[in-house]
């Protein structure tokens with residue numbers, strides 16, 4: 585066998601590193617699933633002060649996994665230490681919604697996390713920093729972070745909708761009894777919330793138009809509801825939110841951006857800062873059909889949007905606009 589040539593290590597900062605998603609994700613990153621078998625990774629685990637001890641425990645386990653790809657592990661509660669020289673920021677830690685909490689309290693709590701993290705990213709991250717926000721409300725938290733990081737190019741900020749995308753692909757594959765690899769060109773539009781629009785108008789199943797195979801009644805009814813409410817259904821069934829499937833989606837997102845899609849004619853979904861494409865107001869963090877081009881996400885242009893799709897996209901965008909108005913009113917952006 586040829587000796588392996590290792591590339592320069594990637595520095596990955598994960599916030600919420602002692603949480604459930606962190607516990608599921610870190611060992612897979614250490615095993616090379618995100619950056620491939622030839623890229624060592626420096627892991628920076630960012631936690632809230634009260635969870636630093638727990639994060640240190642996870643770091644001990646990571647050390648015990650003895651992965652040859654791990655080039656360092658650090659635990660900190662200081663965003664400026666965590667993001668120093670970071671190439672990738674995966675922001676999972678967020679203020680959770682608790683019973684009886686007002687929306688403004690939730691947004692304010694998240695502003696207190698994502699504002700300072702955005703500032704730290706702006707000041708100390710590497711020039712090629714890429715930011716992926718998972719902590720909910722993910723789209724608006726990404727907007728807050730971006731607003732506090734004016735020197736970081738706008739296209740570096742994304743919020744995860746790959747989990748919704750994967751859920752949509754899996755539902756369509758199950759309905760048509762094919763392997764998921766036969767499903768192409770599914771799109772998640774809008775917010776990572778119940779208003780999202782999982783769209784199969786352009787999708788194909790083993791090369792055939794999906795809509796012809798499943799019919800509009802299912803595509804516009806049960807399919808959309810199942811995908812948009814899947815997070816809630818998982819919480820009900822397992823007594824906790826999606827964790828392992830979220831870690832899979834995070835890995836899929838980063839890996840596809842770096843290495844490209846297995847089928848370049850296909851696309852995937854991510855929320856990114858709107859440039860006005862498809863009539864979405866500029867600056868909103870909205871989910872779009874995207875392809876990786878030279879390590880950046882590019883919105884797939886020129887898709888026909890019929891009346892049904894327009895109404896569904898507009899409804900989710902209206903929710904994003906409400907969230908933006910609320911964080912503006914609170915002075916968070």
Ligand SMILES: NC(=O)C1=CN([C@@H]2O[C@H](COP(=O)(O)OP(=O)(O)OC[C@H]3O[C@@H](n4cnc5c(N)ncnc54)[C@H](O)[C@@H]3O)[C@@H](O)[C@H]2O)C=CC1
Nearest residue numbers: 599600602603604605630631632635677678718719720747
């Ligand atoms: N976008 C998506 O598709 C999905 C998003 N989520 C969201 O991901 C988030 C985390 O989920 P879990 O890991 O299951 O929750 P968790 O509660 O197990 O972990 C969250 C961790 O974040 C930490 N944290 C809180 N404030 C922090 C700060 N300022 N800096 C660094 N860390 C901080 C907490 O101490 C905790 O350890 C939630 O907001 C959840 O709603 C979950 C599933 C899918």
Ligand SMILES: O=C([O-])CC(=O)C(=O)O
Nearest residue numbers: 720747814815816825826
């Ligand atoms: O509501 C949550 O925390 C879980 C979530 O985002 C999802 O499963 O899509």
